[in-house]
Amino acid sequence: MESQLKRFTFLQLSDVHLDSRFLSGRLGLSQSQRYERNNEMLLSLYRALEEAGNRRVDAILIPGDLFDADTITGPTINYLIESFSRLGDIPIIIAPGNRDYYSFASPYNPKVLQARGLPPWPDNVIVFDADEFKTIKHPLRDDVCFIGRAFQKNEVERRRLLNRPVALRTGAPLNFFVHHGFLEGYAGPDAEIADKYSAPFSVEELESQAFTYSALGHCHEFAEVYSSQGKLIGAYAGSFVGRSFEEAGPRLALFGTVIVGPSRIPECTVEPFEFDNRRIYVAGLDVSGLTEEVMSEEITLAIQDQGARTGDDIIYLHLEGSYPPEADKSAVVENFRDNYFHVRVADHTRPDYLSERFDERTTEGKFIEAMLEYKRRVEKGRADANLLDPSQAPDSVSGGTAEDALYYGLDALRRQRVDIRNVD
Ligand SMILES: [Mn+2]
Numbered sequence: 001m002e003s004q005l006k007r008f009t010f011l012q013l014s015d016v017h018l019d020s021r022f023l024s025g026r027l028g029l030s031q032s033q034r035y036e037r038n039n040e041m042l043l044s045l046y047r048a049l050e051e052a053g054n055r056r057v058d059a060i061l062i063p064g065d066l067f068d069a070d071t072i073t074g075p076t077i078n079y080l081i082e083s084f085s086r087l088g089d090i091p092i093i094i095a096p097g098n099r100d101y102y103s104f105a106s107p108y109n110p111k112v113l114q115a116r117g118l119p120p121w122p123d124n125v126i127v128f129d130a131d132e133f134k135t136i137k138h139p140l141r142d143d144v145c146f147i148g149r150a151f152q153k154n155e156v157e158r159r160r161l162l163n164r165p166v167a168l169r170t171g172a173p174l175n176f177f178v179h180h181g182f183l184e185g186y187a188g189p190d191a192e193i194a195d196k197y198s199a200p201f202s203v204e205e206l207e208s209q210a211f212t213y214s215a216l217g218h219c220h221e222f223a224e225v226y227s228s229q230g231k232l233i234g235a236y237a238g239s240f241v242g243r244s245f246e247e248a249g250p251r252l253a254l255f256g257t258v259i260v261g262p263s264r265i266p267e268c269t270v271e272p273f274e275f276d277n278r279r280i281y282v283a284g285l286d287v288s289g290l291t292e293e294v295m296s297e298e299i300t301l302a303i304q305d306q307g308a309r310t311g312d313d314i315i316y317l318h319l320e321g322s323y324p325p326e327a328d329k330s331a332v333v334e335n336f337r338d339n340y341f342h343v344r345v346a347d348h349t350r351p352d353y354l355s356e357r358f359d360e361r362t363t364e365g366k367f368i369e370a371m372l373e374y375k376r377r378v379e380k381g382r383a384d385a386n387l388l389d390p391s392q393a394p395d396s397v398s399g400g401t402a403e404d405a406l407y408y409g410l411d412a413l414r415r416q417r418v419d420i421r422n423v424d
């Protein structure tokens with residue numbers, strides 16, 4: 001019976017976003033860390049392709065956002081061309097997404113490579129270039145076809161592309177859909193991001209199509225898609241490397257297997273695989289009532305609880321609460337910075353000045369009273385002007401800013417040292 005089984009294996013990865021401008025902003029990496037991360041991301045991709053080569057998969061499926069078309073560099077394109085060509089005759093099927101969109105200027109376009117003095121894509125790289133769905137035959141297996149399309153602009157695609165049957169015209173028993181779009185009901189941390197709702201489709205719409213399996217891209221969290229009968233019909237691998245604090249924990253690629261047994265109904269499974277050597281973690285702690293020593297221990301625990309690995313990982317630490325004015329909080333925070341690849345602290349703590357009693361006749365007492373009055377006034381002013389939303393009217397002082405000024409002033413008066421809070 002074994003000889004009647006047909007197997008098809010693949011590697012699926014997407015949303016690598018090579019050469020995107022991600023590493024600035026909230027991640028707060030230094031120039032040299034950014035450089036290191038960029039190289040590491042290319043190495044992670046290389047390891048994935050190497051593993052696929054070792055396993056002799058039947059295809060590599062890339063449903064979009066492999067790179068950012070507007071910022072990708074010549075060396076990165078070269079690296080991709082070289083890495084892909086090492087796979088010999090294993091086909092690499094790419095359905096360009098909104099970031100690596102297929103335009104005249106796209107590096108996917110052979111003429112662009114020629115003009116830039118770069119070598120062409122090797123023959124095993126197959127890129128969908130049209131706006132409408134096309135079918136491509138597997139170069140080595142006549143029982144397998146791929147169906148896909150290309151984004152041609154970095155724009156939100158509002159059309160429901162799957163609300164009617166996609167014509168396959170293949171006759172092949174195994175049909176792989178390689179697609180960049182948003183699955184309704186997807187609930188990852190990036191689901192609410194503006195412009196995410198692009199090329200939308202529902203599980204029902206996907207299930208109504210004649211695809212064997214759908215390799216999906218665009219959503220950044222690993223998510224399997226099941227039919228109403230409980231069969232696996234597709235999956236998002238999620239982003240291939242972590243680039244922001246919304247992409248916490250392991251980032252994945254998928255090794256997939258489709259087996260067609262005597263029933264002739266294909267059975268799909270996917271196995272997640274982590275290739276990047278670093279993860280991003282978000283940890284939070286309320287430091288209220290903690291001494292310096294305990295604060296230090298609790299911060300370490302809060303980070304470890306998330307699963308962060310010393311030395312390797314990137315940490316976003318959110319601190320809140322109040323601490324005794326005499327505690328050297330900055331030193332505590334500095335102490336564990338070296339334990340990880342990078343630690344970004346969002347510090348919303350305050351020294352606990354106002355729990356003490358200040359003599360109203362002292363400079364400090366007068367200062368506090370004046371600043372609290374100032375804070376009340378600006379808050380009332382903003383409320384009267386209907387400007388409670390702090391993102392509005394950036395020119396006017398908010399209550400929060402007035403409070404910052406109060407605490408900075410007290411820092412200066414009490415400790416002759418001001419802890420500037422690092423708040424995003
Ligand atoms: Mn996308």
